Amino acid sequence: MPAPKIAILIESDFYEHEIWYYHYRFLEAGYDAQFVTRLWGNEAITFKGHEYHAPFECRGDLEALDDKALDDYAALIVPSGIVSDRLRYTDDLTRIPPASDLLKRAFAKPNLLKGIICHGLWLAAPVVEVVRGRRLTCHPNLHGDAIAYGAEFVDEDVVVDGDLVTARTGGHAHLLASTLIKMIDARQ
Incomplete structure (x- = not known):
């Protein structure tokens, strides 16, 4: 059986601790963690982290993830x-x-888990219908955004609402990853 694939969005000003945690934690669990971004016609882009300016090269193009390609993934993560x-x-x-469109298309696939952490909720701003009426948590600074999007904000570190x-926060990446791993393993 092939390793479950996880798509993780990446761009500049990423939270280094979170991104590197996903890189190693999903690998450790036997998953294929694939980082994707908008490549703008480039073969690869090297992004710099927010705090330490650590470089991270990405070769995965989110615009290449059509609906058929999305079917090959177990989860999509929108990081902090x-x-x-x-x-x-x-x-x-x-x-x-394009990234918000990817999120919208991902929400149309109930078998694809969606992981959104901290300020990742911003990606839903152009497609608020994907979180309207859903139970979720986010960074306290986005509490008002969640309510404006029509979501039901829950004051907890991790919230599961179906898929x-x-x-x-990015400091809760270990909780997000472990929850996704448990859910994916339960489906195997």
Whole structure:
């Protein structure tokens, strides 16, 4: 049986502790952690972390993840930090940003787990219907955003609502990852 695949979004100003934790923790669990971003026609982009400016090279193109490709993944993670803010950029305001469109398409697949942590909730701003009425947690600074999106904010470190797993801050990456691993393993 092939290793379960996890897609993890990445961009500049990522929270280094979280991203490196995912890299090693999913590998340790026997999963295929694949980092994806908007490559803008490049073969690869090296991003710098927020706190230590640590480099992280990404070769996975989120725009190549069509609906068929998404079926090969067990989970999609929207990390903390400024990643989601950068990825929700669009140069065409009449279109949903590609990363937000990916999130919307992921929510249309109930078998694909969605992990959103901390400020990752920003990626849902252009597609609030994906979290409207859903129970979730996020960074305290986004409490008002969650309510404005129509979500039911829960004051806990990790919240599971069906195929949606949310965690409060990047410091809770271990809780998000362990919850996703347990859920994926239960499905195997």
